[in-house]
Amino acid sequence: MKRFMATVAGLTVALLALPLLGLLQRMPWSSLGNPLTNPATLDALRVSLIVSLLATVMVFLLGTPLAWALARVSVPGRRFIRALIMLPMVLPPVVGGTALLFALGRQGLVGQWLNQWFGITLPFTLAGAVVAAVFVSLPFYVIAVEGALQSAGQHLEDLEDLAGTLGATPWNVLRRITYPQVLPAMGAGLALAWARALGEFGATITFAGNLPGRTQTLPLATFLALETNPEEALALSLILLVASLGVLVGLRDRWMPTS
Amino acid sequence: MTALTLAGETRIGNLSFAFDLSVKAGETLAILGPNGAGKTSLLRVISGLLPLAEGTLNLNNQVADQPASKTFLPPHLRSVGWVPQDRLLFPHLTVAENIGFSPRATDALVAQLLEALNLTSLTASKPAACSGGQAQRVAVARALAAQPAILLLDEPSTALDTESQELIHGVLASQSQVATLLVTHDLSEAGRLADRTATFSAGVLKQ
Amino acid sequence: MRSVFLVLLLAVGCGGNQADDLTVFSASSLTDVAPLLLAQANQTGTLVFGGSNHLAAQIADGAPADVLLTADLSLLDLDTATYQTVTFAQNHLVLAVPAGNPAHLTGPQDLARHELAIAICAQEVPCGQATMNLGYPMAADTLEPSVRSVVSRLVLGEVDLGVVYATDVQAEAKIETLWPTEPACPCVTYHAVAFTQQGVVFVNALGQENAQTLLASYGFTQP
Numbered sequence: 001m002k003r004f005m006a007t008v009a010g011l012t013v014a015l016l017a018l019p020l021l022g023l024l025q026r027m028p029w030s031s032l033g034n035p036l037t038n039p040a041t042l043d044a045l046r047v048s049l050i051v052s053l054l055a056t057v058m059v060f061l062l063g064t065p066l067a068w069a070l071a072r073v074s075v076p077g078r079r080f081i082r083a084l085i086m087l088p089m090v091l092p093p094v095v096g097g098t099a100l101l102f103a104l105g106r107q108g109l110v111g112q113w114l115n116q117w118f119g120i121t122l123p124f125t126l127a128g129a130v131v132a133a134v135f136v137s138l139p140f141y142v143i144a145v146e147g148a149l150q151s152a153g154q155h156l157e158d159l160e161d162l163a164g165t166l167g168a169t170p171w172n173v174l175r176r177i178t179y180p181q182v183l184p185a186m187g188a189g190l191a192l193a194w195a196r197a198l199g200e201f202g203a204t205i206t207f208a209g210n211l212p213g214r215t216q217t218l219p220l221a222t223f224l225a226l227e228t229n230p231e232e233a234l235a236l237s238l239i240l241l242v243a244s245l246g247v248l249v250g251l252r253d254r255w256m257p258t259s
Numbered sequence: 260m261t262a263l264t265l266a267g268e269t270r271i272g273n274l275s276f277a278f279d280l281s282v283k284a285g286e287t288l289a290i291l292g293p294n295g296a297g298k299t300s301l302l303r304v305i306s307g308l309l310p311l312a313e314g315t316l317n318l319n320n321q322v323a324d325q326p327a328s329k330t331f332l333p334p335h336l337r338s339v340g341w342v343p344q345d346r347l348l349f350p351h352l353t354v355a356e357n358i359g360f361s362p363r364a365t366d367a368l369v370a371q372l373l374e375a376l377n378l379t380s381l382t383a384s385k386p387a388a389c390s391g392g393q394a395q396r397v398a399v400a401r402a403l404a405a406q407p408a409i410l411l412l413d414e415p416s417t418a419l420d421t422e423s424q425e426l427i428h429g430v431l432a433s434q435s436q437v438a439t440l441l442v443t444h445d446l447s448e449a450g451r452l453a454d455r456t457a458t459f460s461a462g463v464l465k466q
Numbered sequence: 467m468r469s470v471f472l473v474l475l476l477a478v479g480c481g482g483n484q485a486d487d488l489t490v491f492s493a494s495s496l497t498d499v500a501p502l503l504l505a506q507a508n509q510t511g512t513l514v515f516g517g518s519n520h521l522a523a524q525i526a527d528g529a530p531a532d533v534l535l536t537a538d539l540s541l542l543d544l545d546t547a548t549y550q551t552v553t554f555a556q557n558h559l560v561l562a563v564p565a566g567n568p569a570h571l572t573g574p575q576d577l578a579r580h581e582l583a584i585a586i587c588a589q590e591v592p593c594g595q596a597t598m599n600l601g602y603p604m605a606a607d608t609l610e611p612s613v614r615s616v617v618s619r620l621v622l623g624e625v626d627l628g629v630v631y632a633t634d635v636q637a638e639a640k641i642e643t644l645w646p647t648e649p650a651c652p653c654v655t656y657h658a659v660a661f662t663q664q665g666v667v668f669v670n671a672l673g674q675e676n677a678q679t680l681l682a683s684y685g686f687t688q689p
Contacts, residue, residue: 101624165340165341168335216609224588
C-alpha cells in the first residue's frame with residue numbers, strides 16, 4: 001500500500017513540476033538581461049509591485065475586521081457569508097472581473113453613482129487594478145486569520161477576558177493579546193494574498209484594462225508578450241515564478257492555517 | 260466600608276443562579292460548594308464578563324451592574340483582580356510583562372511582587388518555562404499588580420507545591436485593603452485565609 | 467506556450483467524417499459567417515477557428531486542411547502560387563461609439579482627447595497593428611488583447627470610443643460607426659486558399675454573388 005501511494009505521489013509531483021521544467025528549459029538564459037531590463041518590463045514590474053502592495057494593505061485593513069467578525073460574531077447565515085467570501089478563490093477571475101465591471105464600472109450598479117456624484121471611475125485606473133487584486137486575494141488572508149482565531153478558540157477569548165479585567169480597554173486587548181496570538185497567521189495570510197495579487201490576471205484585464213505604466217501588470221505584459229515575443233514572455237514568467245516560489249518556500253508548512 | 264455587595268440573579272441558558280453577599284474591604288469570604296453550583300458564574304458577574312439578569316452589583320460604592328437602570332460597567336473599568344483557576348497567563352509575554360500588564364501596575368509594585376513571590380529569577384522567562392506553582396504565583400502577582408479593590412481567587416493554591424502555597428498565602432494575608440472572594444474546594448485553605456464562608460446550594464448563594 | 471486557441475465546430479447536418487467533408491481552417495473574425503458560407507455551398511465539414519498566425523503555423527506543420535480562410539496571407543509560409551487562391555472579402559477599421567453617440571463625438575481627432583475613455587487593441591495583436599497604422603494620435607485608456615474585448619467595452623458603455631472592425635459594428639446593435647462612414651483602407655483582405663481539389667470548389671464559390679451578398683450582410687466589403 002505504502003509503495004503504491006509513494007509511486008502515485010511521485011508521479012503527481014512530476015506532473016506538477018513538468019510545466020515548470022518546460023518553462024525553465026525554454027528560458028533564454030544567456031539573453032535574459034535584455035527583456036528583464038527593457039523599460040516596458042520595468043514599467044510592468046513597477047505597476048505590479050505598486051498594485052500588489054496596495055492590495056495587500058487593503059486586504060489587511062479590510063480583511064482583519066472581517067476575519068475577526070467571522071470568527072467571533074454569530075449572525076444568522078454565517079456559513080453563507082463565509083462561502084460568499086471564499087467565492088473569489090474558486091470563481092474564474094474573468095468572471096470576477098466582469099462582476100466588478102457590472103458593479104463598479106462606469107455604467108455599473110454602484111459605479112454609475114460613483115461617477116455621477118464623485119467623478120470617480122475605477123476601470124482603466126491603477127485603483128481599479130488594486131480593487132481587482134483585492135477581490136481575488138482577500139479570501140486567502142481572511143481564511144488564514146479566521147482559522148487562527150477559530151483554532152485559538154475559547155482559550156484566546158479567556159485570555160482576552162482576563163486582560164479586560166486587568167484594566168485593558170477592548171482596543172488594547174486586541175492590540176496586546178489578540179494580535180500577537182494570530183500574528184503568524186496574519187503574516188502567512190498576507191504573504192499568500194500578496195502572491196495572489198501579484199499573479200492576478202483575469203479580473204485585472206477585465207475590470208481595469210491594460211495600459212502600460214498604469215494598469216499593465218506583469219501577468220498582463222506576459223500574456224501580450226506571448227503574441228509577439230515568447231522570449232520576453234518567458235523572462236517575465238521567471239520573475240513571477242521566483243516571487244511566488246519565494247513566498248511559498250518562505251511560508252514552508254505554515255502556508256495554510258491549522259484548524 | 261463595604262467593597263462589594265451583590266444581590267441578584269444571572270442566567271446562562273436554562274440555568275439561573277441567585278446571589279446575595281457582601282464583602283468588606285480587607286475581608287476574605289470563602290465560597291464553598293460543589294462544581295457547577297455557580298461559582299464561576301459568580302466570579303464572571305463580579306468581573307463584568309457576565310451580566311446580571313436582575314438585581315444590583317455594587318463595587319467600591321459604585322453601581323457596577325443594575326439591569327433595571329441599564330447600568331453596566333465594562334470589565335476594564337471595574338477595580339477587580341482575577342486569578343482564574345487555569346491561570347491564563349499571556350503566553351507571548353514574559354513573567355514581568357504578565358505581572359505588569361495592567362495599566363494600573365507600577366514598576367515598583369511589579370518589582371515588589373516579583374520579590375515577594377520569589378519570581379525574580381524568572382523575570383525574563385515566558386510562562387511556558389514556569390512550573391505549575393510558579394505560574395500560579397505569576398497569576399496572583401498579576402492580579403495584585405492591578406491594585407484591585409476586589410480580588411477574585413479561583414482555587415488559588417489547589418494542588419500546589421508547599422513553597423508556592425506558603426508564598427501565595429503570605430502575600431494574600433498582607434492585602435489588608437482588599438475585599439477577597441475565595442472560591443475553593445479546600446476546607447483547610449478556606450480555614451486559613453477566610454474570615455467567613457458562604458455556601459452554594461441549588462443555585463443559590465447564602466452567607 | 468499559449469495553448470493554441472481552437473474552436474471546433476461541426477457544421478449543420480454534418481454526420482461525421484465522411485469522404486466529401488471539408489476541413490476548413492478559418493480566421494476567428496469569420497466565426498459567425500463561415501458556417502453559413504459552408505452551408506450555402508452545399509458542403510458539410512469541420513470548421514477550425516483560430517488566429518490567422520496560429521492557423522498558418524498549423525498548416526506549415528502539416529495539419530490536414532482543405533481550405534484556409536485567412537486575414538493575412540503573408541503569414542502562410544508556403545508558395546501560394548501553387549494553390550488556388552481567391553480574394554473574397556475585405557474588412558476595415560472604424561471608430562465605434564455606443565449607440566446614440568452619447569459623448570457627441572465627431573471623428574478621429576477625438577482619439578487624442580484625454581478626458582474620454584478610449585479602448586483600442588494592443589499592438590501585440592493584429593488589430594492593434596492595424597489601429598496603429600491608422601496614424602492618428604491616440605490617448606487610449608486600455609490596450610485590449612482582442613478586438614472582441616474592445617467591442618464589449620463599448621457595449622457595456624465603459625468607454626466612449628473604440629477602434630474595431632466594420633463587421634463588429636454590423637454584428638452588435640448596441641454600437642455604431644462614427645467614422646469612416648464609407649468603406650476605406652487601410653483594411654484587412656481575406657484570402658481563401660484551397661489545398662485540395664475539393665477545396666477548390668468551395669474557394670471558387672466564395673467569389674460568387676450569393677456568397678458575396680451573405681458576406682455583405684455581415685459587414686464585409688467586396689475586395
